[in-house]
Amino acid sequence: MKLLYKLMSFALFFISTGLYAQVYVSDTTTKQYITGYGQTFTSTFTAIPGGGWGTGKLVVYFEGDFGDNVEYITVTDEGGNTIGQAGPYSSGFDCDGVDSIEIPFNALNIDTWLATGNDVNFSFAPTTDVDPGNCSVSYFQCRIKYNFCIAGVPQNLAFFTLSDSLFCKYDNSITLTGQPAGGTFSGPGVTGNTFSPATLLPGSINMITYTATDGIGCTTTFSRPIRILRAPMVSDTVACPGTAPILSVDGGGTFVWFYNSALTQVVDSGNIVNANPIDQTTSYYVARLSTTSSFDVNSLTTANAQIADHNTTSGDDRGGIAVTPNYVYVVGDNNTVRADASNLANQVSLPIRDALFSDLETGELFSLWSTTDNDNPNYNNSFMMVDALQGLDVDMNFTGVITPIDNPFQVDYGSGIFAGYGFVGVYSGADGHIYVISLNDFSVQDMGDHSAMTLYGSENWSDWGVLEYDGLDFHVLYRSWDGSGNEIRRRNLTTGNETTVIDFTSGVNDLSSFTFSPWNNRWYFHHEGGSGTFGGSTETMGFADGTFSSSVLTSNSLGCYSEVEVVVNTIDLGPDQISCDSLGPVVLFAGLGYTSYTWNNVNNNYNAFPVTESGVYIVEAVDTYNCTISDTVIVTVNNCTGIDENESLVSVSLYPNPVQDNATLAIESVKNQELQVRITDMQGRTLQNYTVQAMQG
Known part of the structure; x- marks a missing residue:
């Protein structure tokens, strides 16, 4: 059962396939040169096929004075609708060679446009900020590509719906139904028309695809993304019999523990809790409460400041900072240094992580990640498509848990990483936009153009805030860097308005990496050398007092649960036993692997114990977890009459010999009498015990 409800938007994908549905890609048009201000242009595509469907792409190639965010070309379709813009350069520099962009349009309009003149036209209008004389050449050219069917516009596009796009790994399989009927489903976790999330990795996004052919023979394909939600990170544990097990979970946030997988019987809440005492192996279930909270920094001060030099453990400064409840991390040219958050002591040199940040709600460490480059954006290679986050452990090792984000974006030199409370913000040095990533469902919000920000700049590819x-x-x-040049500013991402949080009138050198700790009510920073405000020598990390406020904005909901098995070791002497004294001692066996054995309060450290007298026998063993476990057995030793001693009264035979599956026991008696028959093994343990009525002869 999944109790998490999240709002999340995924893109839907149409893909052409099959015999009748194809992809048309036009030739690239001739170059159209921009020679003056206020010009408009038209690109015409002729002899192109009808039957377009899905989302088409107009690919525009451009070169020239397109370095600034106001330098671009507005693109309009044949119906007069603005469909996008070409430019500015992703590099941010004028005259930087050929760049390109794909602008989407509705390919169903192809037939409508063709009906008016057997061609398709797009209009192009460079902004007046594009200076045709600034570069040696300024031009653009384009081509189009779209899905089409030679039988005509598809009557029924492949389509299917899902009740949810978020799943826990343990959720039940669901039956898929597509339109038009008769198509096939494919994708990870799909067998026939059944989707099962059990085989998929938590945090992964997987595509379910439906391919179907309509009544005129057009085959189309429709896909929906499915996300497998993460569950808490836990490990099984061990408890001693009769004790209350200690249950623990890694990570931040609020965790609730349950006795049952239906999540209705609560144990307690917290990272570490105690359950009721148990005497046998028991499973428990833990889920994280999902909330959206406000988080506001009320003040950053210089009060109670403390600094430490980290040149020895990190090398020259670089830029990059993150904080957890216990540690602060600062990135240098040789290493990332980790220090105790409480006093900046116990510095340790760790691997360089140029895109690190922490969740200020949970304390979890992450890195921006590109699955295309299989790397994080870094000092040597900052131009990357960020399409995922990867976890970091306390030693700056990548955890291998790579979680895709639902709206990838480009970053480059001059970017910014802003740690938040359940969110992270990333300013892209490539396009000037700020992207806010939810650290709960990993959805991405494009907050628009904020290239007017005056980021101070670090020696790394990014600033941190x-x-x-x-x-x-x-x-x-x-x-x-604006104003006094020593300000930390607050920028509203809706309005673009800015206010000053603190102005360090005595200077803070090149401070461009800072973060906030809600656990310690401090803000942490780095700058090179000393500063008039905080002092310092070569490479300075520090903290000072700060205040914040936070409140829960949305009601709690439970995410996917993880199961924790608490193992209680046991020892088993077997069932009670009855034996004959003539058969020798009954040997009780307590098993192997324990550190000590005590039999009836005598610690002889033997795992086997011979019994010759009737009585109650108790073994106590200490296991490798220092748990004392015990078992009790009753042994009855009788003075039995053997077969030989009854030879004058009865005749006993057992056949066949050797015995295969069954044996027959035949008894001949000299008189009518009741006989007690007991069959034992070689160690005196009773296998059969019953009474028979023997008849004379």
Whole structure:
């Protein structure tokens, strides 16, 4: 059962396939040169096929004065609708060679446009900021590509719906139904028309695809993304019999523990809790409460400041910072240094992680990640498509848990990373936009163009700051080079308005990496050398007092659960036994692997114990977890009459010999009498015990 409810938007994908549905790709048009201001252009595509469907792409190639965010070409379709813009350069520099962009349009309009003149036209209008004389050449050219069917516009596009796009790994399989009927489903976790999330990795996004052919023979394909939600990170544990097991879970946030997988019988809440005492192996279930909270930094001060030099453990400064409840991390040219958050002591040199940040709600460490490059954006290679996050452990090792985000974006030199409370904000040096990533469902919000920000700049590819959320708007706190040049500013990502949080009138050197700790009510920073405000020598990390406020904005809901098995070791002496004294001692066996054995309060450290007298026998053993476990058995030793001693009264035979599956026991008696028959093994353990009525002869 999944109790998590999240709002999440996924893109839907149409893909052409099959005999009758094809992809048309036009030739590239001739170059159209921009020679003056206020020009408009038209690109015409002729002799192109009808039957277009799905989302087409107009690919525009451009070169020239397109370095600034106001330098671009507005693109309009034949119906007069603005469909996008070409430019500015992703590099941010004028005259930077050929760049390109794909602009989507509705390919169902192809037939409508063809009906008016047997061709398709797109209009292009460079902004007046594009200077045709600034570069040696300024031009654009384009081509189109779209799905089409030679039988005509498809009557029924392949389509299917799902009741949810978020699943826990243990959720039940669901039956898939597509339109038009008769198609086939494919994708990870799909068998026939059944989707099962059990085989998929938590955090992964997987595509379910439906391919179907309509009544005129057009085959189309429709896909929906499915996300497998993460569950808490736990490990099985061991408890001693009769004790209350200690249950623990890694990570931050609020965790609730349950006795049952239906999540109705609560144990307690917290990272570490105690359950009721148990005497046998028991399973428990833990889920994280999902909330959306506000987070506002009320003040950053210089009060109670403390600094430490980290040149020895990190090398020259680089840029990059993250904080957890216990540690602060600062990135240098040789290493990332980790220090105790409480006092900056116990510095340790760890691997360089140039895209690190922490969740200020949970304390979890992450890195921005590109699955295409199989790397994080870094000092040597900052131009990357960020399409995922990867976890980091406390030693800066990548955890291997790579979680895709639902809206990838490009970053480059001059970017910014802003740690938030359940969110992270990323300013893209490639396009000037800020993207806010939810660290709960990993959805991405494009907050629009914020290239007017005056990020101070670090020696790394990014600056580091803080992301706030007040329930309506997101804000970023960043070091600005504008104004006095020593300000930390707050920028509203809805309005673009900025205010000053603190102005360090005595200077803070090149401080461009800072973050906030809600656990310690401090903000942490790095700058090179010393500063008039905080002092310092070669490479300075530090903290000072700060205040914040936070409140829960949405009601709690439970995410996917993880199961924790608490193992209680047991020892088993077997069932009670009855034996004959003539058969020798009954040997009780307590098993192997224990550190000590005590039999009836005598610690002889033997795992076997011979019994010759009737009585109650108790073994106590200590296992490798220092748990004392015990078992009790009753042994009855009788003075038995054997077969030989009854030879004058009865004749006993057992056949066949050797015995295969069954044996026959035949008894001949000299008189009518009741006989007690007991069959034992070689160790005196009773196998059969019953009474028979023997008849004379």
